[in-house]
Structure formats: structure tokens, C-alpha cells
Amino acid sequence: MVHRTASDRGHAGLIAGVAIVCFGLAGCAGSDDITGAFSAPPAVHASAPGTAAQARPQARPAARSVATATPSTHPDMAPAALARDEANFSRCIAALEPKARAAGVSAAGFRRYTAGLKPDIGIMDKLQTQPEFTRTAGDYVEMLVSETRIRKGREAMAQNAVVFEQVERTYGVDRYVVAAIWGIETNYGSARGSYPVIEATGTLACVGRRKPYFRDEFVAALRIVDRGDIPESHLRGSWAGAFGLTQFMPTAFQRDAVDFDGDGHRNVVDSVADAMGSTANKLKRGGWQQGRSWGYEVVLPRRFDYLLADKNRRKTMREWAALGIHRPDGRPMPPAGEMAYLLLPAGAKGPAFLMTDNFKAILSYNPADAYALAIGHLADRLRGGGPFVQPWPDQRALSRNERSELQKRLASRGYDVGPHDGALGAQTRAAVRDYQVAAGLAPDGLASGEVLDSLRSGS
């Protein structure tokens, strides 16, 4: 989903022990569940067939994953509230005409695309049940960056070599990263979702707990078809409205989509050129700097201060090298003056990475560390690079109940973790670090099974 800025789309990835919830197809979106190492927007958990969506239970359960579901308790999701919204649907849609007209939708277009529009109440089941899917960062990255996806990606890039060459030259964005987003979001176009976007966003704009958010998406979707960018019958996607080869949300499409093949239409559904150009444009606007990597796998020295693994503690590559950090296999360190922060997606026992500002550009596409790491790694693999040198540790991801238990146990020992909601935000991470220091564990801030076991065994 090219979409979302940190506040719109909702994708989520996760870091060991944090749930991944998907908004559109692949990426997966942030949500109250995410929180681990990234900040994610309050999201709609979408489920649709797709790649990153494979992370979801409805798609393909994978080993060592845990899926449970927590019903929403939002008052707008109560049966009586849903029935009231459904009964009021036509009036609600009609009341959006001034907003749509102000956004540039023609009067004739509004009538044409809303005539007879009915809500797809089945979508409320998706919205009602927040799938909680926990997966470690390592499992998530390994699942998304499969040999099959690497092979298919190389084929897709070869078939569209001219497009990728032109997109890279025009936007200055690494073609392999653009291709990786295509691969992760929709498996190179083969898994895009089949919900009619106008119907889906119209439903969500008038029924349930995300109405304000989806009013803008619905209006943006109407503009797409009214302007003739994409035929209405082709505008299909996830139940939450993300569509096209790289899963744009309608508002993100309005901001970032481009007509790269020059036929007068911004068709990110049917045109590989438009989709790749639009995705590169989104990354460029997210701050992508030409000629630089998203980040580097690095090896930490035996004795290391894990408190430095903090995205707010950026240092130059020269400073990191002075701390004993090096790249595996004797590869040269990146330019000495480049700034980066240290990310340990699976904690102190897992692989380490130095992330550049380009990693933040990928995060602008979808604010989830594991998602962005999968994109960066797939890009490197498509380019011919090898797998990560350091193995992912054999960890288990904590369930929501276990995360909540961990918070309660920390709180009972006097640590300030904020609400015991099972969502692992910065406050909980800081508390975990403090506890790890006190307990003699590596202070990586990861809410792992090891930390929970330590809390349980202690008194």
C-alpha cells in the first residue's frame, strides 16, 4: 500500500513478539498491536489475499505463529449501532456529496458511482474481529523474502527492464527497492484483493468504528473513477480499500500517483509503469536519497552497550565503527559520514543492522520495522546479494495475553509501563530495558519470552 503515511494506511509489521496486522494486502499494518519497535497508526486490520498478508491467519498460517482474535469493544461496533448505520447508509452516502464535490468529484460522477450503492456488511466482520497474529521479526522476514519471491522478482524485473531503468533515472530511487515493494505488497500483482474499492470504502465511511477516516478514502476513491484514472470495474483491492500493484490507499494515490507511461491516466492497477513510477515517487517524497542503501547488516562486538540500539541515537558510521561494529565477512563499512541508527529486530541475540535515512523512507510507506527490513532485504536479494549472515534466534513471539501479563508483572515491580493493554509501546520498551539492566539481562528492550520467563521466575 503506498499509501499511508505514518498516519494513514495501516500496515504493521513487528518485531519479535509483536503482532502483525495487515491493512492492505501485503504489508501489514500498524495498529494497536504493533507498537513494538515502531510506532504505528491506529489501524484497520485488513485481511485480503496477499503477501504480507500471508502473515494473516486467513491466508497461510505458518510455523511458530499464533493467531487469536479479539472482538472489538468499540460502541460503534455493537450490533444495534451497526444496524442503525446500515439503515442510514443511503442518507450517509448522500450527505457526503458536498465533501466529494469540494474535492473535485463532478455532480454527474457522484450520482453515477453512488447510485444503488449498498454496504458490504461482511466487511464489518473484518473490522469487528481484530486478528492478532504474532510472529517474530525473523519469521516475518524469512516468510516474505522467500526463494520463490526472489526468483519471481528477478523475472518481473527482467520483463520490465526498461520501466525500472526509467523509473530509477526519473526518481533517483533504487529500482530493486521499488520491485521489492511490488513483490511484498501483491506478490508482483498476483494477489491484490477483489473488493470493489468504492463499495468497501463507502461501507467503512458510513458503518462501524472508522467512519471519519474512511470518508476521505471514499471521496478519494470517487475522484479516481470520476477522473477516469482507473475504470471502476478495475478498482478492486483489500477490504480496507488498498488497491493496485503496490496497494495504494485512495488518499495516498491522490498525493503520490503519477502517469508514468504517459497515456493520460494514473492507472496503478493495470500499468506496471504507473505503479512503479508512483511507488518510486512515494519513496522519493518520503526522503529517499539516491545512491544510498537502506541499511547494512552489522556485527556487534562481544561486549556492547545495547542501550545504543535506539532509533533516537543516530551516529555516523565512523562513530559506530569506533565502537567495534563491523560488517560481516570483512565487507567495507559504509561512507564514514553517513548517519545511521542501530536496530536489533530480534534483540541482542539476533542479527544487527545499521539503518540509514533511506530506511525511514521505506517506513514512510509502511511504518513497521519488520516490513521495511523485509523490503530492504528482498531488494538486496533481487540485486544478487545473499541471505543475512547472522541467524535469527529461536524465539517465540508473545501472545497479547502474555504481553499484557508482562506489563502487569513489570508494573507490580514498580516499572512504569503505561496501560496494561498488551500493546508494546515506547514506555513498555523502556521499562523492559530497565528491568533487563536490573536483572542482568542484555538491555535490548525486546519483550521476549526470556524476559517474561525471568519475570515469572523471580519474586
Ligand SMILES: [Ca+2]
Ligand atoms: Ca498511465
